[in-house]
Amino acid sequence: MNKILIFDTTLRDGEQSPGCSMHLSEKLDIAEALEALGVDVIEAGFPAASEGEFKAVQSIAAACKNSAVAGLCRCKKEDIDKTYAAIKGAAHPRIHIFIATSPVHLERKLHIDQNRCLEIIDEYTRYARSLAGDVQFSFEDASRTPIDFLTKATQTAVLAGATTINLPDTTGYATPQETYRMVDSIINNVDGIENVVLSMHCHNDLGMAVANSLAGVAAGARQVECTVNGIGERAGNAALEEIVMALKTRENAFDAYTDVDSKKLYRTSRLVSSVIGVKLPPNKAIVGKNAFVHESGIHQHGIMQDKATYEIINPEAVGMPQNELLLGKHSGKHAFAQLADEMGYSLTEEQINAVFPAYKELADRKKEITRADIEALLAGHTRRIVKRIYALKDYEVSAYKNSASASVVLQTEGKTLSDKMSGDGPIDAGFKAISAITGQSFKLIDYQLHSVSEGKDALGEATVKLADGDVQTTGKGISTDVLEASLLAYVDATNKLLQYEA
Ligand code: MN
Secondary structure, eight states, X not given: OEEOEEEEOIIIIITTSTTOOOOHHHHHHHHHHHHHXXXXXXEEEOTXXXXXXXXHHHHXXXXXXXXXXXXXXXXXXXXXXXXXXXXXXXXXXXXXXXXXXXXXXXXXXXOOOXXXXXXXXXXXXXXXXXXXXXXXXXXXXXXXXXXXXXXXXXXXXXXXXXXXXXXXXXXXXXXXXXXXXXXXXXXXXXXXXXXXXXXXXXXXXXXXXXXXHHHHHHHTOOEEEEBGGGOOSXXXXXXXXXXXXXXXXXXXXXXXXXXXXXXXXXXXXXXXXXXXXXXXXXXXXXXXXXXXXXXXXXXXXXHHHXXXXXXXXXXXXXXXXXOSEEEOTTOOXXXXXXXXHHXXXXXOHHHHHHHXXXXXXXXXXOSOEEHHHHHHHHHHHXXXXXXXXXXXXXXXXXXXXXXXXXXXEEEETTEXXXXXXXXXXXXXXXXXXXHHHHTOOOEEEEEEEEESSSSTTOOEEEEEEEEETTEXXXXXXXXXXXXXXXXXXXXXXXXXXXXXXX
């Protein structure tokens, strides 16, 4: 069987999509989760884009021990130098360079002809190889590039020393049949292609990103670029969890496997969704809330007789929490640690000791503890903490119909600050009081409140998106009290925005 390399670009293609910008600590949390998941390559960003991006890529490179770390760059010496400087501290650094090859991009965007394009590919592949042993070349808009020229471009990059060739469907235009033929043709017409890895990078504009990636695999591609939850430019990229589970569930159909630990898929999906503050649709394949729920009577009847009637994937295989009652007030540390492990969290003794008191506290406040509660609790305790410039200390609200007032107490650098404001409702008043204390007039972009689990004592999870000019951050708060969850989320987003480095 053939191993398919999983190249995750959540932190690059995903992060550059609207509303998905991440704080450095969030990027590090995600990189850590991706490494624990077992992805082969983590694309950490575009180091030449900004100073903040450079630092983020550098920090991720330093943090990753097993996964290779790639940085994306254009065919420019300064870009390549900057990228190499950012990733060279990685255990396995990879320079990822690209140039567009399709007629519309060459003529309208780059204003160069095909011969010039080949010269550039040759020159910069050689330059990148003079710095790093692992060089990936991507031909942007490969799927709309005439196959003769794509073959020449690939041949040029292979001769110049590229070790991976990526053939993106940048616009999400290709069909699976076309993708298969493209990869098959490259494999049969490029000398030395057996010494490089062919890679797919498919966008989902027509909903075919996963199908196209797998068509490439069927034709001989051995790397798939994807993102957690399929986030990315426009309609997004091929979803990592779908690629991994398609290959795992239909192993024989593809004669291929990945090294991803599927039990950590749900946990990773939740982390990314939480960081960007976007809930998944319930019917999202593999990780959606309803992905394994059987509703119709006929289906339920079948499942009760034999799960194989309607279930092709066991939810435990992706680490999906089931909502049955599992732990209670008297459960011990051992039972708690074991459940966390089943849910895809590899906790250290230290982390268990840190989170266990919070679990006990929750068990006192809430009768039934579900897996979803545990998951929310673990997410809150295993994530890197953004330095708490402000911490919520206390609050009091009074509300009547459309008017409310809130007193909020925040702590900052040993000082206690408080203010009281009125607003349209208790949450509005509370947010205004926080702004009054911090003296910041950040713009509220989005506010959402969801229950993490079921029942009247369910945990509420609040998400607050704040903006300062072009920069947006997402704050989270979890509590059995929705007002407290909301204020915590507002403070969290404020702390992140105050420490954002562009
Ligand atoms: Mn892309």
